[in-house]
Amino acid sequence: MTHHAWLNLIMATTIIALIVFVYLRPESDTIQEYPLSLTPMDAVQHLRIVTQQQEILLERTEGYWRLTHPFDAPVDERKIEKMLGILQAKSLHRFQREDLGRFGLNQPNLQLYINDEYFGFGGFAPTTHLQYVATGDYVYLIPPHHALAVLAHVHDLVNSELPVPGQ
Numbered sequence: 001m002t003h004h005a006w007l008n009l010i011m012a013t014t015i016i017a018l019i020v021f022v023y024l025r026p027e028s029d030t031i032q033e034y035p036l037s038l039t040p041m042d043a044v045q046h047l048r049i050v051t052q053q054q055e056i057l058l059e060r061t062e063g064y065w066r067l068t069h070p071f072d073a074p075v076d077e078r079k080i081e082k083m084l085g086i087l088q089a090k091s092l093h094r095f096q097r098e099d100l101g102r103f104g105l106n107q108p109n110l111q112l113y114i115n116d117e118y119f120g121f122g123g124f125a126p127t128t129h130l131q132y133v134a135t136g137d138y139v140y141l142i143p144p145h146h147a148l149a150v151l152a153h154v155h156d157l158v159n160s161e162l163p164v165p166g167q
Contacts, residue, residue, distance in 0.1 A: 033090040036135055036142065039117060041084045048113035049150055056154050067157060074159040082149040086112070086119060086133075091140035093130075103132035103139050112150050121147045 001009075047058040047065075057069035058080065065075040100106050104123025112119040122132035122139075130141040 034094040050111040093141040095139045
């Protein structure tokens with residue numbers, strides 16, 4: 001056999017071995033997802049948003065959300081639904097809630113209280129660009145769009161639609 005024939009034989013054997021390995025390898029276990037909260041969205045009655053600049057209080061009365069602090073006004077329900085999306089968030093990573101400084105959670109820039117449940121938004125993981133969120137006994141990694149839904153100026157939450165008389 002020539003030198004090229006040996007190389008072709010080695011390459012063909014390697015390719016066949018890789019195909020067999022990929023085909024016969026054991027299935028990996030299902031990926032563990034950790035829910036951040038077990039609170040259903042419809043059970044929420046109070047929201048409190050704390051940033052370095054402001055504190056916002058929202059309350060659900062008679063099925064509708066209202067801003068109660070810093071002033072009283074009706075709220076855009078769609079923005080509240082986006083905010084409450086964190087209740088349905090799941091994370092692939094969960095860490096013990098210790099050494100909060102390494103997660104940027106010593107003094108979070110954004111804190112969200114849903115009823116009595118606390119969510120502190122910290123720094124970002126350098127490789128995945130996911131955000132650290134502390135709640136309960138753990139710190140989770142979730143997409144940053146949850147913080148962006150909460151990081152609204154108080155005037156952005158107010159419902160700008162005029163009420164229709166008689167409705």
